[in-house]
Amino acid sequence: MTKIDQPNQAPAAWTPADNKGNPGQGKFTARLHQSVQAVWAGCHEHPFLTELRSGSLSLDRFAFYMKQDYVFLKDYVKMFALGSLKAWDLETMGKFADLLQQTLNVEMELHRQYAEKFGITRDELESTEPAPVTLAYTKYMLDAGAQGTLGDVVASLLPCMWSYSEIGSEAVRLHPECLKHELYREWFMMYNSDEFRSLADWCVQLMDQLAEGLPERELARLEERFVTTSRFEYMFWDMAYRKAAWDI
Numbered sequence: 001m002t003k004i005d006q007p008n009q010a011p012a013a014w015t016p017a018d019n020k021g022n023p024g025q026g027k028f029t030a031r032l033h034q035s036v037q038a039v040w041a042g043c044h045e046h047p048f049l050t051e052l053r054s055g056s057l058s059l060d061r062f063a064f065y066m067k068q069d070y071v072f073l074k075d076y077v078k079m080f081a082l083g084s085l086k087a088w089d090l091e092t093m094g095k096f097a098d099l100l101q102q103t104l105n106v107e108m109e110l111h112r113q114y115a116e117k118f119g120i121t122r123d124e125l126e127s128t129e130p131a132p133v134t135l136a137y138t139k140y141m142l143d144a145g146a147q148g149t150l151g152d153v154v155a156s157l158l159p160c161m162w163s164y165s166e167i168g169s170e171a172v173r174l175h176p177e178c179l180k181h182e183l184y185r186e187w188f189m190m191y192n193s194d195e196f197r198s199l200a201d202w203c204v205q206l207m208d209q210l211a212e213g214l215p216e217r218e219l220a221r222l223e224e225r226f227v228t229t230s231r232f233e234y235m236f237w238d239m240a241y242r243k244a245a246w247d248i
């Protein structure tokens with residue numbers, strides 16, 4: 001069938017994002033979700049996460065993850081500062097400022113307390129050197145944000161929020177045994193919380209608002225940001241499983 005013979009396709013009917021982290025159909029975030037389907041499926045099925053869910057993940061692998069995640073968070077919160085800097089309206093500026101304060105002063109303290117349960121001291125966390133994947137991920141993201149618009153900031157930080165929300169809620173829904181491990185259950189509870197889900201939903205909706213009316217060239221750039229940080233999310237799991245530090 002030639003192109004001209006094809007019936008006009010009605011645009012997908014718009015449906016709002018639900019509160020389970022699913023984008024509305026016909027929205028830019030539906031396109032984004034589609035473009036990383038294989039990458040996110042790879043994350044869900046990576047041995048780091050399958051073993052974390054079953055409780056068989058070794059503590060040294062999880063400790064490596066916790067230490068790298070702390071280094072990651074130190075740079076990730078700067079994306080919220082960039083969000084506040086690049087936003088044009090007070091509401092969005094305020095929301096990013098709140099996120100920065102909450103993550104930096106509350107969540108990172110929770111991270112330090114949680115790490116102590118694995119025998120990781122505060123000094124050890126503070127002196128952790130970023131491994132190659134952590135460094136590449138955070139520096140890519142900060143560069144994309146610094147060079148770009150608020151759309152670039154949000155597209156780059158979104159996989160972190162959205163994929164973790166999906167990982168947390170799917171784990172508890174499909175593998176409730178993940179809540180049995182005395183130490184790992186806290187991790188699943190955190191990422192399956194309503195609070196975390198609504199944060200991810202807010203980011204998804206902001207991405208859709210920012211994408212509205214943009215030319216395809218810009219949408220393609222935002223999609224590339226989103227796909228790249230999604231690939232880094234996969235690599236982060238893989239790095240932690242292999243405990244991949246510098247070789248030399």
Ligand SMILES: Cc1ncc(C[n+]2csc(CCO)c2C)c(N)n1
Nearest residue numbers: 069072073076103107160161164236
């Ligand atoms: C590699 C990596 N990617 C995503 C997250 C999840 N995460 C980190 S900060 C933040 C927002 C504020 O809570 C979220 C969702 C993580 N911890 N580590």
